[in-house]
Amino acid sequence: MPDPRPVPFRGGGFSPVRIRWAGPAVFALLLALVEWGTRSGWISNLTLPRPSDVAATLADLARSGMLWTHLAPSLTRLAVGSAMGVIAGIGIGIAIGLFSLIRAGLVPLVAALFPIPKIALLPLFVIWFGIDEGSKYALIALGTFTPTVVATYGAVDNVDRTLIRMGQSFGLRWSSIVAKIVLPGALPGILSGLRVSLAIGIILLVAAEMLGAEHGIGAYILEAGSLYDLERLFAGVVILSCLGVATSWGIGVLERRLLRWRS
Amino acid sequence: MELTLDRITHRYGGMAVLQDISLRIPAGEILCIIGPSGCGKSTLLRLLGGLERPDAGQVLQLGDPPQGCLNPLTYVFQDFALLPWRTVAGNISLVLEDHGIRGRAARAIIDDVLGRTRLSGFADAFPRQLSGGMKQRVAIARALAVNPAVLLLDEPLSALDAQTRELLMEDLVALWTRQPFTGVYVTHNLAEAVRLGHRVAVLSRRPGRLREVIGIDTPLADRRPGDAELETLQARLWDMMREEAVAADQELLNA
Numbered sequence: 001m002p003d004p005r006p007v008p009f010r011g012g013g014f015s016p017v018r019i020r021w022a023g024p025a026v027f028a029l030l031l032a033l034v035e036w037g038t039r040s041g042w043i044s045n046l047t048l049p050r051p052s053d054v055a056a057t058l059a060d061l062a063r064s065g066m067l068w069t070h071l072a073p074s075l076t077r078l079a080v081g082s083a084m085g086v087i088a089g090i091g092i093g094i095a096i097g098l099f100s101l102i103r104a105g106l107v108p109l110v111a112a113l114f115p116i117p118k119i120a121l122l123p124l125f126v127i128w129f130g131i132d133e134g135s136k137y138a139l140i141a142l143g144t145f146t147p148t149v150v151a152t153y154g155a156v157d158n159v160d161r162t163l164i165r166m167g168q169s170f171g172l173r174w175s176s177i178v179a180k181i182v183l184p185g186a187l188p189g190i191l192s193g194l195r196v197s198l199a200i201g202i203i204l205l206v207a208a209e210m211l212g213a214e215h216g217i218g219a220y221i222l223e224a225g226s227l228y229d230l231e232r233l234f235a236g237v238v239i240l241s242c243l244g245v246a247t248s249w250g251i252g253v254l255e256r257r258l259l260r261w262r263s
Numbered sequence: 264m265e266l267t268l269d270r271i272t273h274r275y276g277g278m279a280v281l282q283d284i285s286l287r288i289p290a291g292e293i294l295c296i297i298g299p300s301g302c303g304k305s306t307l308l309r310l311l312g313g314l315e316r317p318d319a320g321q322v323l324q325l326g327d328p329p330q331g332c333l334n335p336l337t338y339v340f341q342d343f344a345l346l347p348w349r350t351v352a353g354n355i356s357l358v359l360e361d362h363g364i365r366g367r368a369a370r371a372i373i374d375d376v377l378g379r380t381r382l383s384g385f386a387d388a389f390p391r392q393l394s395g396g397m398k399q400r401v402a403i404a405r406a407l408a409v410n411p412a413v414l415l416l417d418e419p420l421s422a423l424d425a426q427t428r429e430l431l432m433e434d435l436v437a438l439w440t441r442q443p444f445t446g447v448y449v450t451h452n453l454a455e456a457v458r459l460g461h462r463v464a465v466l467s468r469r470p471g472r473l474r475e476v477i478g479i480d481t482p483l484a485d486r487r488p489g490d491a492e493l494e495t496l497q498a499r500l501w502d503m504m505r506e507e508a509v510a511a512d513q514e515l516l517n518a
């Protein structure tokens with residue numbers, strides 16, 4: 001008889017676990033590496049700025065009040081533009097999901113709009129909405145609109161049909177079926193679409209500010225870049241990354257709140 | 264309230280699924296429908312509940328639903344069809360809200376039906392926290408909450424294990440004994456059919472025709488698993504099913 005031995009375990013993985021320390025650890029490790037490289041001369045100052053210098057630049061920016069001067073208009077643009085785009089996108093996405101005629105009419109249009117690099121339309125928006133805030137709002141709105149629409153109607157399509165049949169079999173009103181079965185069922189898909197949309201919104205925000213804005217993170221980065229001031233350039237990039245992390249975190253909170261029934 | 268099927272014929276894209284079915288479903292009785300897979304049992308149930316329209320013939324309703332009946336024809340689905348984002352109580356209140364029943368009135372109904380399905384402690388649980396048998400009991404409680412005139416059950420126990428199925432059958436018998444309801448019960452399981460049916464309708468292979476309707480006189484409450492008379496009946500039903508399967512294979516060979 002051969003010796004008994006335990007059956008090898010091969011069932012792990014494929015289920016995300018929340019690990020809080022890993023994300024910050026990766027950041028810290030990378031920063032420490034660059035800091036060490038620049039200090040030891042292994043990375044030249046022309047390739048990458050020293051992280052501590054970037055931090056000092058950020059601190060200066062905050063102390064002088066210029067951080068807020070640049071951040072406030074950027075945040076407003078992002079909030080207004082993406083709110084318009086996301087609200088319209090969810091509304092139209094749901095309409096496409098619910099009504100065949102609207103689907104037939106609008107899906108090709110959305111497919112045609114989606115691949116256009118929205119930045120290419122900025123000159124057009126400047127003519128339509130003026131050089132000021134209007135054109136920036138429009139750019140961000142259009143940029144967040146298309147991915148939101150696609151994610152939303154996909155989510156509505158994916159709602160379990162047997163649940164809808166159940167609602168009909170109990171004689172629920174159409175509006176109740178939509179509000180109590182279709183929308184909650186589509187919410188997970190809509191929220192994960194929101195992640196993508198808001199990231200695109202940040203990209204377009206910077207692009208719009210680079211093409212004509214006095215204040216804003218984009219303008220700040222553009223100015224730093226044209227002077228080859230790497231510390232300030234990276235300070236701007238750090239702010240953008242923080243913005244990205246903050247929106248993603250916000251959606252995470254929203255998901256845990258609204259989708260508590262899932263886990 | 265009584266339902267009558269009047270020469271129902273139904274086809275899907277040229278394929279006849281049900282052919283010329285006439286059947287009476289008297290009030291206060293459970294009619295079991297058995298038949299080979301794909302013979303149109305689920306389709307028949309959808310036609311009965313008005314979720315689909317027959318191509319020919321009609322489903323007739325005799326008399327009015329009783330007082331206080333919120334949804335005369337009510338389904339219990341094979342896969343439970345509970346909303347995962349609502350609690351047990353929320354899933355039941357879902358079907359009351361549109362009738363303007365909220366708050367204390369809703370609470371009373373929910374407590375009552377949960378009591379009748381032995382789920383009293385689980386009002387605030389989410390479906391994912393329940394076992395399969397409990398989920399189906401929630402679905403039955405939800406169906407009872409609208410005080411249906413006819414319960415339409417499509418293989419309600421086939422997603423469950425044998426023990427749970429046995430327990431739920433006893434639950435259904437107890438529910439019926441306390442307060443007789445009209446039921447149409449589609450199943451693959453011949454043991455369920457002879458335990459729960461006052462009559463058993465046997466459909467032929469596709470296109471489903473009515474092959475035979477067998478009445479069972481033993482009261483539901485007196486039927487036990489292993490009962491000799493029921494076993495004989497079950498064997499007879501099984502012979503019919505086997506004939507249909509053999510004939511279906513033969514048709515495939517000759518086609």
Ligand SMILES: Nc1ncnc2c1ncn2[C@@H]1O[C@H](COP(=O)(O)OP(=O)(O)OP(=O)(O)O)[C@@H](O)[C@H]1O
Pocket residue numbers: 275276280298299300301302303304305306307451
């Ligand atoms: N919506 C539909 N569109 C097209 N064909 C359908 C549709 N629903 C059912 N059918 C077909 O009709 C036939 C009968 O289907 P039905 O689901 O009623 O059978 P069933 O007797 O309930 O089968 P089972 O015992 O496997 O549940 C099957 O061949 C099925 O493929």
Ligand SMILES: [Mg+2]
Pocket residue numbers: 304305306
């Ligand atoms: Mg079926």
